[in-house]
Amino acid sequence: MRLAPYLFVLPAVALFAIFKLYPIAWSFVLSLFRTDGALQTFAGTANYERLAGDPLFWTALRNTALIMVVQVPLMLGIAIALAVAFNSPLLKLKAFFRLGFFLPMVTGLVAYGILFGVLLNPQGGLVNWFLGLFGVPEIPWLTDTLWARIAVGLALTWHYTGYNAVIYLARLQALPQDHYDAASVDGAGAWRRFWHVTLPGLRPVLLLTVVMSTIGTLQLFDEPYVLTGGGPDNATLTLGMYLYMNGFRYFDFGYASAIAYALAVIIAILGIVQFKFLGDKS
Amino acid sequence: MDRRRFLQLSALAAGGTLLSACGGGGAQPVKAGPTGTAATGEITVWSWQGPAAMMKELVPAFTKEFPGVKVDVQDIGNPAIWDKITTGLAAGGQGLGDVLHIGVDYLPAYIEKFPDGLADLVPLGADKHKASFAQGMWETVSRDGKVYALPWEANSAGFYYRADLFEKAGVDVEAVQTWDEMIEAGIKLKEKTGVQLLGIDKAATQADSANLFQALMQLQDAFYFDMQGNITLDSPAGVTALTIIKKLNDAGLVADYGGGWEAMIGSIKKGGVAVQPMPTWFGGIIEETVPAEKGKWKVRLPPAVTQGGKTSAVVNSTHLAVTGTSKHREAAFAFAEFVLTRPENQVAIYKGKGIAPALMSAYEDPAFHQASPFFSGQKKGEIFLDSLKQPSYVTNYSADYPRALKAVTDAQTKVLLKGADPAAVLKEAADLIAGQTGRKVLR
Numbered sequence: 001m002r003l004a005p006y007l008f009v010l011p012a013v014a015l016f017a018i019f020k021l022y023p024i025a026w027s028f029v030l031s032l033f034r035t036d037g038a039l040q041t042f043a044g045t046a047n048y049e050r051l052a053g054d055p056l057f058w059t060a061l062r063n064t065a066l067i068m069v070v071q072v073p074l075m076l077g078i079a080i081a082l083a084v085a086f087n088s089p090l091l092k093l094k095a096f097f098r099l100g101f102f103l104p105m106v107t108g109l110v111a112y113g114i115l116f117g118v119l120l121n122p123q124g125g126l127v128n129w130f131l132g133l134f135g136v137p138e139i140p141w142l143t144d145t146l147w148a149r150i151a152v153g154l155a156l157t158w159h160y161t162g163y164n165a166v167i168y169l170a171r172l173q174a175l176p177q178d179h180y181d182a183a184s185v186d187g188a189g190a191w192r193r194f195w196h197v198t199l200p201g202l203r204p205v206l207l208l209t210v211v212m213s214t215i216g217t218l219q220l221f222d223e224p225y226v227l228t229g230g231g232p233d234n235a236t237l238t239l240g241m242y243l244y245m246n247g248f249r250y251f252d253f254g255y256a257s258a259i260a261y262a263l264a265v266i267i268a269i270l271g272i273v274q275f276k277f278l279g280d281k282s
Numbered sequence: 283m284d285r286r287r288f289l290q291l292s293a294l295a296a297g298g299t300l301l302s303a304c305g306g307g308g309a310q311p312v313k314a315g316p317t318g319t320a321a322t323g324e325i326t327v328w329s330w331q332g333p334a335a336m337m338k339e340l341v342p343a344f345t346k347e348f349p350g351v352k353v354d355v356q357d358i359g360n361p362a363i364w365d366k367i368t369t370g371l372a373a374g375g376q377g378l379g380d381v382l383h384i385g386v387d388y389l390p391a392y393i394e395k396f397p398d399g400l401a402d403l404v405p406l407g408a409d410k411h412k413a414s415f416a417q418g419m420w421e422t423v424s425r426d427g428k429v430y431a432l433p434w435e436a437n438s439a440g441f442y443y444r445a446d447l448f449e450k451a452g453v454d455v456e457a458v459q460t461w462d463e464m465i466e467a468g469i470k471l472k473e474k475t476g477v478q479l480l481g482i483d484k485a486a487t488q489a490d491s492a493n494l495f496q497a498l499m500q501l502q503d504a505f506y507f508d509m510q511g512n513i514t515l516d517s518p519a520g521v522t523a524l525t526i527i528k529k530l531n532d533a534g535l536v537a538d539y540g541g542g543w544e545a546m547i548g549s550i551k552k553g554g555v556a557v558q559p560m561p562t563w564f565g566g567i568i569e570e571t572v573p574a575e576k577g578k579w580k581v582r583l584p585p586a587v588t589q590g591g592k593t594s595a596v597v598n599s600t601h602l603a604v605t606g607t608s609k610h611r612e613a614a615f616a617f618a619e620f621v622l623t624r625p626e627n628q629v630a631i632y633k634g635k636g637i638a639p640a641l642m643s644a645y646e647d648p649a650f651h652q653a654s655p656f657f658s659g660q661k662k663g664e665i666f667l668d669s670l671k672q673p674s675y676v677t678n679y680s681a682d683y684p685r686a687l688k689a690v691t692d693a694q695t696k697v698l699l700k701g702a703d704p705a706a707v708l709k710e711a712a713d714l715i716a717g718q719t720g721r722k723v724l725r
């Protein structure tokens with residue numbers, strides 16, 4: 001009988017061990033080897049030393065940090081605004097809007113890539129055509145370093161804002177109404193109620209979404225892969241892209257593993273910092 | 283990269299010994315041996331678009347002769363096929379096709395980085411075809427006495443142009459000898475017709491945006507790597523090549539093919555540029571894209587980089603390899619042999635998609651000596667055949683080509699979008715490749 005609980009968790013543990021634990025452990029071993037396709041020689045920390053002197057690694061890290069610093073707060077801000085709107089008694093057709101904003105989340109990578117490719121195409125893309133109606137000159141969405149970054153940010157925002165808004169909304173609906181009533185009685189206007197009741201109430205999910213978005217951004221791969229290929233001139237090269245290129249373009253699995261471990265360390269540090277600042281003080 | 287092999291290669295290239303071997307009497311068509319006829323099994327063939335379509339058409343004839351073999355030709359798509367082959371090889375051959383269509387830019391990496399990933403074709407009888415192919419080809423597919431693929435297409439640098447536009451501008455394209463003269467001609471063309479000379483994917487949205495740069499280096503008998511595998515990207519030849527591209531761009535002669543292939547095809551349809559400086563295979567693409575422009579197009583070999591320099595270069599080739607883990611290697615080899623070593627099949631493929639064979643005996647067919655109505659009555663096949671017969675520089679793509687290509691396209695993007703100095707960006711790119719691969723930069 002004592003065995004029963006273990007038997008119940010066994011399938012999950014077995015799957016975790018095969019598909020997560022084993023690759024995680026093995027990629028650490030790999031990161032200590034100089035690999036060249038199927039050829040491997042033990043190299044100690046050589047791959048990590050190489051990281052420190054690799055200009056492309058630092059470019060990728062800078063790009064990733066830039067996206068994180070600019071895009072994550074922007075997206076979460078929009079998501080909070082959306083959640084408040086979704087929760088407002090003034091909004092009609094709630095289900096329609098909620099679904100509409102959440103749908104991008106379930107859009108497959110390929111469809112998503114093709115969609116944005118068509119929309120942002122510099123020659124005759126829909127977005128440029130539309131902006132052209134208002135006399136806006138053609139925007140080199142994917143072929144200029146700054147605009148390519150903006151395009152990736154737009155795609156990310158489109159993809160994930162609704163998802164975060166739904167998380168916030170769930171929390172908002174769980175907030176007791178009496179807090180708002182009490183605030184109203186004390187003479188607090190809408191803005192004060194948002195600032196002193198809504199935001200503190202969102203704190204636990206705020207932490208969740210900030211940590212999730214940070215991890216997601218640090219691992220960012222899909223959007224630059226389908227939209228820009230990391231270009232132009234590495235302007236949208238992220239750590240995830242660089243890792244992929246080293247592993248699957250250049251067959252350098254050892255170095256790719258070292259990048260993965262560097263990434264894991266960065267994520268861990270940021271996660272700890274975020275818990276310190278946003279986590280429950282008690 | 284085996285140094286001895288390349289020294290051998292360069293000697294061959296210089297002497298043109300192979301040229302006389304295959305150009306003279308024409309190699310005897312070789313019958314598929316006993317290994318072939320006895321072959322059985324179900325095989326999968328991986329290729330892309332045009333070549334895949336042509337192989338599909340050859341399957342019925344093949345099955346007639348080899349009733350025991352069932353062939354499934356799959357169009358994996360290009361460039362998707364490279365990722366799929368890499369993943370398969372990294373997984374020890376799992377899930378790979380039996381026959382793989384591989385470009386010269388990937389073959390060295392697959393051979394060197396995945397020993398036994400591709401089958402040695404010598405035990406299957408590949409050696410008897412040694413003298414059948416254009417010079418330099420056999421060296422490209424073999425390594426240390428092993429043969430890893432049979433050559434399919436051999437592409438020479440070409441120069442397709444809209445003769446009607448140049449005529450309107452009063453430029454005699456055939457008389458243009460160097461790229462500097464071509465820039466002058468391009469300026470005149472733009473003044474008179476408003477059409478830009480050529481297009482480049484300036485932001486390198488696709489990996490092959492450096493085709494012109496690469497061809498300009500090859501026309502100078504140079505490449506990113508030398509025969510010993512040292513980095514020679516920022517050699518004078520490289521700087522000269524990128525400077526030509528910068529001059530073209532600064533003169534406003536380069537249209538932006540942002541988006542790569544689609545943009546290029548779109549530009550051909552719209553008549554956006556006057557020149558496609560593309561290799562042999564591209565003639566078929568133009569013909570297919572704008573059939574109505576019959577008689578408006580012409581083709582020549584590219585201008586030389588320097589006065590009196592070379593105008594011919596074999597810029598790339600593709601090959602069929604057999605997967606090392608294939609259970610039906612004999613059947614797979616029989617199919618590759620059937621497609622690649624029988625002149626009638628190569629002729630059919632040339633007629634269908636304009637893919638130029640490396641198999642020299644195929645060129646005896648009248649198809650290569652006919653006037654082409656689309657290309658204003660020129661004998662297009664002969665123009666490229668002449669190029670193929672020239673002593674050829676053997677390009678060492680090396681196992682690190684994908685890395686080098688990325689560094690090169692980024693350097694070109696800096697020049698085209700930000701007006702960077704060619705010598706400076708090439709030096710930076712060469713140092714980057716050196717740091718990534720441990721190769722030496724030759725300066």
